Amino acid sequence: MNDEPEVAVLRLGHRPGRDDRMTTHVGLTARALGADRVVFGPKASGSADTVRDITDRFGGPFGVEVTDAPKATISEWTGPVVHLTMYGLPIQNVQGDLRASLEAGEPVLFVVGAEKVSFDVYERADYNVAVTNQPHSEVASLAVTLDRLFDGAELDREWVGADREVIPMETGKRVVEP
Amino acid sequence: MNDEPEVAVLRLGHRPGRDDRMTTHVGLTARALGADRVVFGPKASGSADTVRDITDRFGGPFGVEVTDAPKATISEWTGPVVHLTMYGLPIQNVQGDLRASLEAGEPVLFVVGAEKVSFDVYERADYNVAVTNQPHSEVASLAVTLDRLFDGAELDREWVGADREVIPMETGKRVVEP
Numbered sequence: 001m002n003d004e005p006e007v008a009v010l011r012l013g014h015r016p017g018r019d020d021r022m023t024t025h026v027g028l029t030a031r032a033l034g035a036d037r038v039v040f041g042p043k044a045s046g047s048a049d050t051v052r053d054i055t056d057r058f059g060g061p062f063g064v065e066v067t068d069a070p071k072a073t074i075s076e077w078t079g080p081v082v083h084l085t086m087y088g089l090p091i092q093n094v095q096g097d098l099r100a101s102l103e104a105g106e107p108v109l110f111v112v113g114a115e116k117v118s119f120d121v122y123e124r125a126d127y128n129v130a131v132t133n134q135p136h137s138e139v140a141s142l143a144v145t146l147d148r149l150f151d152g153a154e155l156d157r158e159w160v161g162a163d164r165e166v167i168p169m170e171t172g173k174r175v176v177e178p
Numbered sequence: 179m180n181d182e183p184e185v186a187v188l189r190l191g192h193r194p195g196r197d198d199r200m201t202t203h204v205g206l207t208a209r210a211l212g213a214d215r216v217v218f219g220p221k222a223s224g225s226a227d228t229v230r231d232i233t234d235r236f237g238g239p240f241g242v243e244v245t246d247a248p249k250a251t252i253s254e255w256t257g258p259v260v261h262l263t264m265y266g267l268p269i270q271n272v273q274g275d276l277r278a279s280l281e282a283g284e285p286v287l288f289v290v291g292a293e294k295v296s297f298d299v300y301e302r303a304d305y306n307v308a309v310t311n312q313p314h315s316e317v318a319s320l321a322v323t324l325d326r327l328f329d330g331a332e333l334d335r336e337w338v339g340a341d342r343e344v345i346p347m348e349t350g351k352r353v354v355e356p
Contacts (some may be wrong), residue, residue, distance in 0.1 A: 018199075021196075021199065021200060022199060022200075022203075025200075025314065025315035025317065025318065028312075028313060028314040028315055029314045029315050029318040031312070031314070032309075032310045032312040032313070032314035032318070033309075033310065033314070033318065033322075054312075054313055058312055058313065086344055087344055087346075087347055087350065087351040087352070088346060088347065088348075089346050089347070089348060090333060090346055091333070092330060092333055119350070122349050122350055122351075123349060125349075128347065128348060128349060130344075130346060131210075131211075131321075131333070132210045132211065132332075132333055132335075133343075133344035133345070133346055134206075134209070134210040134232075134236055134337075134344075135206060135210070135232055135236065136203065136206040136207045136209070136210035136211070137203035137206055137207050137317050137321070139203065139315050139317040139318050139321070140203065140207040140210070140211065140317050140318065140320070140321035141321075142318070143309075143315070143317070143318035143319075143321045143322050144211075144321050144322060144325045147322045147325065147326075148325075152270060154310075155268060155269070155270055155309070155310055157310075159312075165311075166264055166265055166308075166311035166312075167311070168265075168266060168267045168268055168308060168311055169265055169266065169267070169306065170266075170267060170306060171300050171301060171303075171306060172265065172297070172300055173265040173300075174265070
């Protein structure tokens, strides 16, 4: 979140059609919950466009990238690589290490798979992390992980360059120009 | 989570095809992160089947219901009704009230919309709650909300009647018969 080392999210694997909304939700969740950038694979340019559009309207800074070589993003990453998987170690046991990495100035990359993730990602990851060892949703896992990493500070993030802002309301909807 | 008053999740609105995976992920996230039951509308029986199948294999107790009258679930609910919406009040300001309701023995119903939610739901809800006022994902909002409601206790939940169990691993996958 701006003043810290970069937190990025890589969406690995994307089946056009079937994964469109999940991939878009991964990107929007990364943006809303404090990551600095999302990286999509080559087939997810539609999701990238949607997340860019939301950033244009609701503010940033937030980076959206499409890469032909998502695995290079992993292999070239200089800080901890965290693969979210239901087979991994409990997030509650790992979150302290991840916070310490950020505090030490190391950028953190979260890898969120769509289709089956190949074994080399498990091996390359510094942490394979599970938000419960139950099957549920990569979007849910990413959300809980980011909320725990930032300890709720991401909920108070300020947005720059928005042309609309939602004002919290007990009932109803209020949207203003900031 | 078993010894507390019921926490249920109602998925309101479902467009077959377009919403299938999101609706399934709402149900699986509800199950994995400590809710006791999910209620789907009449068009989401496919998602209901998937969540039931996961519960059969990975354990429960967890209730899966399909109703013809989802709004009756709201109007007849005896405890707080919490509508998750990006237009609502910050979760960090409401979570204390929700925990107090559970501690007072009141069941809590979370309402998660797919398509546009009609205004009567905003009015009937005791709380309209936002996990940030940014557009992202109802699955992410539900996940963060449940994790905060249960203060992480849901991550240590025990499962009953599972025929498979994932053992947390630093690298790789391990699944056993419990």
